Amino acid sequence: MQTKTLRRWNNAIHRDIGYLCVGMTLIYAISGIVLNHFKSGDLIHPDYAKSFKEVRVSLPKNDSVTNAYVFSVLDQLGEKDHYKSHILGANSLEIFLSMGSVYVDLKSGTAQVEKKTPLYGIREFNLLHYNNIKKFYTWFSDLYAVGLIFLAITGMFVLKGKNGILKRGAWLTLIGILLPALFLLFYA
Secondary structure (H helix, E strand, C coil): CCHHHHHHHHHHHHHHHHHHHHHHHHHHHHHHHHHHHHHCCCCCECCEEEEEEEEECCCCHHHCCCHHHHHHHHHHHCCHHHEEEEEECCCEEEEEECCEEEEEECCCCEEEEEEEEECCCHHHHHHHHCCCCCCHHHHHHHHHHHHHHHHHHHHCCCCCHHHCCCCHHHHHHHHHHHHHHHHHHHHC
């Protein structure tokens, strides 16, 4: 087969696999950025945004914390429908909500309310990135990985001449291999 025909087939395969991989590449790239910053401590949780506010609530009568008192606090905060459980400490009460929590200082009546808001889209991207779905999705993501391998290999042969794999492309490919190796050498 002639070189021109091989290059035409290579470019067509590279183009078509590239189009097939666009969606998953965007999902993994966006999720990867979020997960990188979650692990470094920039974000509190990769699937949720958190907000905090401090309010004053009434103190229990006779210093007796009962279920009625817990629900009165939730009434004051408008969170009664989100109650899950609570823990009573020596001078504190922690109330767990379906999407957050309330910490009450039983000496001062100060309550710290933490609310979690799902980051829709990001949460689903992370679900795919972590492969929490399993089953058929594992095979789908493996097929995507094979597509990326094809893109890497065919991409090296798209251009010819001074920008091709035998000249400039060789140096860029070598740098692309050495950079991750250097991170492993210095940080692993």
